[in-house]
Amino acid sequence: MVRYHVNSLLWDRRHVVFKRLLLYVALTVLGLSNVAATEPADLSCENTDIIKKYACLIWQEAEGSVVPRVAPVEFYAALQALNVVQNTVTSGRYSYLKRMMAQEFVSHVKADVCLDAGYGICGNHIIVFSALMEELDIPVRMVQFFYISNGGRTSHVAAEVKIGEKWVFLDVSWGSVYFSDPDDRSSYLSFEDINRIGYENVYPLRNELSTWFFSRKDTSYDTFGHMTAENRDIVVDRVGDIIALLEWTDGNASWKGRQIYSYFGDGRENGTRDGIRIYWDQPKGDYRFHMTYGRGGCVSPSQICVNDQCGELGKTETAFDFTTPGERVVLSVRTDDDVCYVNPKELQITRLPDAIR
Numbered sequence: 001m002v003r004y005h006v007n008s009l010l011w012d013r014r015h016v017v018f019k020r021l022l023l024y025v026a027l028t029v030l031g032l033s034n035v036a037a038t039e040p041a042d043l044s045c046e047n048t049d050i051i052k053k054y055a056c057l058i059w060q061e062a063e064g065s066v067v068p069r070v071a072p073v074e075f076y077a078a079l080q081a082l083n084v085v086q087n088t089v090t091s092g093r094y095s096y097l098k099r100m101m102a103q104e105f106v107s108h109v110k111a112d113v114c115l116d117a118g119y120g121i122c123g124n125h126i127i128v129f130s131a132l133m134e135e136l137d138i139p140v141r142m143v144q145f146f147y148i149s150n151g152g153r154t155s156h157v158a159a160e161v162k163i164g165e166k167w168v169f170l171d172v173s174w175g176s177v178y179f180s181d182p183d184d185r186s187s188y189l190s191f192e193d194i195n196r197i198g199y200e201n202v203y204p205l206r207n208e209l210s211t212w213f214f215s216r217k218d219t220s221y222d223t224f225g226h227m228t229a230e231n232r233d234i235v236v237d238r239v240g241d242i243i244a245l246l247e248w249t250d251g252n253a254s255w256k257g258r259q260i261y262s263y264f265g266d267g268r269e270n271g272t273r274d275g276i277r278i279y280w281d282q283p284k285g286d287y288r289f290h291m292t293y294g295r296g297g298c299v300s301p302s303q304i305c306v307n308d309q310c311g312e313l314g315k316t317e318t319a320f321d322f323t324t325p326g327e328r329v330v331l332s333v334r335t336d337d338d339v340c341y342v343n344p345k346e347l348q349i350t351r352l353p354d355a356i357r
Helices: 002-030 050-065 073-088 091-104 111-117 122-135 191-197 211-216
Strands: 140-149 152-163 166-171 176-179 203-206 232-236 240-243 246-249 252-255 264-266 276-282 285-297 303-306 309-312 317-324 327-334 340-351
Touching (some): 050 073, 050 111, 285 303, 327 340
Antiparallel strands (some): 140 152, 252 340, 303 309, 303 327
């Protein structure tokens, strides 16, 4: 009796399995089954390319964390990439190695090397963050800050990612995202939004337990000086105006040390001719402009201009006269090329004698 009962149960179970198999085949034929008939996906993220590996890990974290009514998965991926970069390419380790290695210290500029080395500051952070975003097909662009802090010129770089049709500002090094409403995680802001609303009126969410962030609280370092400085130059996606560092002697000017930006003009293949311009306050008078340089792109005839007064862009140098009533002037490249930029070497601005005017 017992044996018969067990066999009966086995038959009943097999019968159920058989009926379920028939149902699955029927649904599959009708296209109603969502059960994959292929091998399970490889979810390990193992890859010899470290950028691809971390991009995979980041995306899986985002997929597991996403709340669709708050933000799309791409926003969560950008947040996780920020977390990974801030806590893997660390500024504390950068500071330590720079102190211990002295002249042998190297600051890497390739994303995979930075991530593998495990140290960096804002520039390294954005190199890695941008590579991760590009790997995930999330549009990303740099936001660069040039300003004065503690009496000296300094700089910082953050990023914006495009979520849907909106750019969102992320300060990777300081683990910061900004919102218009502290209770609404979908109210994330672009850098333009922050400027429009006012820094004092937005609500940052920050990774304040990052060891580097935590340690800066006990120093005189102005962590967010780039967001509050009165006189600052902003470059977004390599478009913006940068002050020239000039040394004036008897009405004449030349470069004063290393310049803030290494080039002016447009160095991007993006279908536009917007780029970097350089400005300074020029005293009233007539002047001779002379610059030597290297250049890139610039296939068609192009010009270097001080405001609307221009000289032909030569192979290695340009010289022309210009007049100003005493105002801020802007140095730019005027061209029809998508890519045309100038790497200045020497600059001389010479006041013309009365006899020449």
